[in-house]
Amino acid sequence: MTEHTTSHKTDLPTATTGDLTVLVTAATGKTGRRVVPRLTARGIAVRAGSRTGDTLFDWQAPDTWAPALKGVQRAYVNYYPDLAAPGAVEVLRAFGATAAESGVSRLVLLSGRGEPAAVAAEEALAECGVPLTVVRASFFAQNFSEGPMAEGLGRGEIAFPAGNTAEPFIDAEDLADVLVAALVEDGHEGRTHEVTGPRPITFAEVAAEISAVLGREVHYVPVPGAAYQAALQEAGLSEPEASWLTDLFTTLLDGHNASSTTGVREVLGREPGTFAAFARREWGAAG
Numbered sequence: 076m077t078e079h080t081t082s083h084k085t086d087l088p089t090a091t092t093g094d095l096t097v098l099v100t101a102a103t104g105k106t107g108r109r110v111v112p113r114l115t116a117r118g119i120a121v122r123a124g125s126r127t128g129d130t131l132f133d134w135q136a137p138d139t140w141a142p143a144l145k146g147v148q149r150a151y152v153n154y155y156p157d158l159a160a161p162g163a164v165e166v167l168r169a170f171g172a173t174a175a176e177s178g179v180s181r182l183v184l185l186s187g188r189g190e191p192a193a194v195a196a197e198e199a200l201a202e203c204g205v206p207l208t209v210v211r212a213s214f215f216a217q218n219f220s221e222g223p224m225a226e227g228l229g230r231g232e233i234a235f236p237a238g239n240t241a242e243p244f245i246d247a248e249d250l251a252d253v254l255v256a257a258l259v260e261d262g263h264e265g266r267t268h269e270v271t272g273p274r275p276i277t278f279a280e281v282a283a284e285i286s287a288v289l290g291r292e293v294h295y296v297p298v299p300g301a302a303y304q305a306a307l308q309e310a311g312l313s314e315p316e317a318s319w320l321t322d323l324f325t326t327l328l329d330g331h332n333a334s335s336t337t338g339v340r341e342v343l344g345r346e347p348g349t350f351a352a353f354a355r356r357e358w359g360a361a362g
Contacts, residue, residue: 094148095119095120095148095149095259096119096120096121096122096146096147096148096149097114097119097120097121097122097147097148097149097150097151097258097259098121098122098124098130098132098143098144098147098149098150098151098179099111099114099121099122099123099124099150099151099153100124100132100134100143100150100151100152100153100154101124101125101132101134101153101154101155102123102124102125102128102130102132103123103125103127103128104153104155105215105217105221105222105247106153106185106247106250106251106254107123107125107151107153109247109248109250109251110151110251110254110255110258111123113251113252113255114255114258114259117255117259119259122143122147124143130143131143134154134155134166134170137169137170137173140170140173140174141173141176141177144173144174144177144179145177147177147179148178148179148180148181149179149180149181149182149183149258149259150174150179150181150182150183151183151185151254151258152167152170152182152183152184152185152200153185154166154167154184154185154196157187157190157193157323158184158186158187158190158192158193158196158197159187159190159191159192159193159196159323160319161319163193163196164195164196164199165199167196167197167199167200168199168200168202168203170200171199171200171201171202171203171205172203174203174205175203175204175205179205180205180206181205181206181207181208181258181264182200182203182205182206182207182208183207183208183210183254183257183258183263184197184200184207184208184209184210185210185212185254186209186210186211186212187211187212187327188211188212188213188269188270188271188332188336189211189327189331189332190211190323190326190327193211197209206264206265207264207265208257208263208264208265208266208267208268209266209267209268210250210253210254210257210267210268210270211267211268211269211270212245212250212270212271213242213243213244213245213270213271213272213332214242214244214245214327215244215245215246215247215250216244216245216246216247216272216350216353216354217246217247217353218244219233219281219285220357220358223310228285228289228293231291231292231293231294232293232294232295232296233278233281233282233285233293233294233295233296234296234298234303234306235278235295235296235297235298235303235324236297236298236299236300236302236303236321236324236325236328237277237278237297237324237328238297238328239277239279239297240277240278240328240329240330240333241275241276241277241280241333242275242276242277242278242328242332242333243271243272243273243274243275243276243332243333243334243335243336244271244272244276244281244350244353245270245271245272245339245347246272246347246348246350246352246353248348249270249272249339249343249347249348250270252342252343253268253270253338253339253342253343256342256343257342263342268338268341268342269336269338270336270338270339270342270347271334271335271336271338271339271347272335272347272348272349272350273335273346273347273348273349274335274349275333275334275335276350277295278295278297279295280350281295281350282294282295284350284351284354285354285358287354288354288355288357288358288359289358300321300322300325301321303321303324304317304318304320304321305317307320307321
């Protein structure tokens with residue numbers, strides 16, 4: 076994030092349905108914008124926190140945290156850019172203290188599966204003493220339809236430093252269902268849910284699934300880490316940002332995450348959706 080929000084509203088609405096108000100941080104992101112309508116559909120009052128909405132919330136502007144948390148019982152914590160990013164531990168520790176002071180009774184944190192550096196941030200948030208649920212997710216299927224990788228599909232390629240490693244991509248719709256369950260249902264406090272798609276597939280298999288739906292060839296192009304970092308810098312990222320992202324991706328895709336979990340079934344009582352089903356839903360009309 077480069078934009079800082081330093082002003083905020085002080086008189087936020089606190090009306091609730093069932094005496095429950097939930098703050099959703101990063102409410103315009105991949106998961107936040109899916110969590111918000113699900114909570115609303117359950118009759119729950121939602122604070123959609125973002126740098127531009129009615130509920131101002133900026134991870135880089137701590138003075139926006141307490142006003143957003145005022146009158147909130149639970150919060151979905153989605154830290155940007157990633158829990159493994161430099162400085163995340165200190166920010167999550169400070170946010171946890173603010174949440175405790177504000178009287179929040181439950182926190183649900185989105186984390187990355189198999190990210191050792193993210194565990195330190197999880198632990199820092201837990202220090203606040205507010206009951207915490209951690210949801211560790213695999214790579215999102217939506218990374219191919221929303222964001223930088225989606226741009227390559229128009230050129231017929233997916234360029235990424237993943238080699239032949241398989242990843243159990245999770246549909247963000249399934250992830251949002253898990254997050255909402257952890258926020259509103261009993262029995263999740265103090266637990267860590269690892270959620271993935273039903274089976275690991277390689278990026279080449281991803282390209283084949285997308286090709287089948289689109290009716291045109293999309294190729295996976297394995298990119299060495301150094302070349303990927305250079306491409307990120309050419310796209311406008313600073314050298315430290317590009318280096319950190321490249322290191323993160325190459326670490327996550329070194330094979331240690333090439334297995335699926337039963338997390339979605341344990342929380343929701345059903346199996347997660349396949350990448351093929353996601354692709355048909357996302358690009359079927361374009362095929």
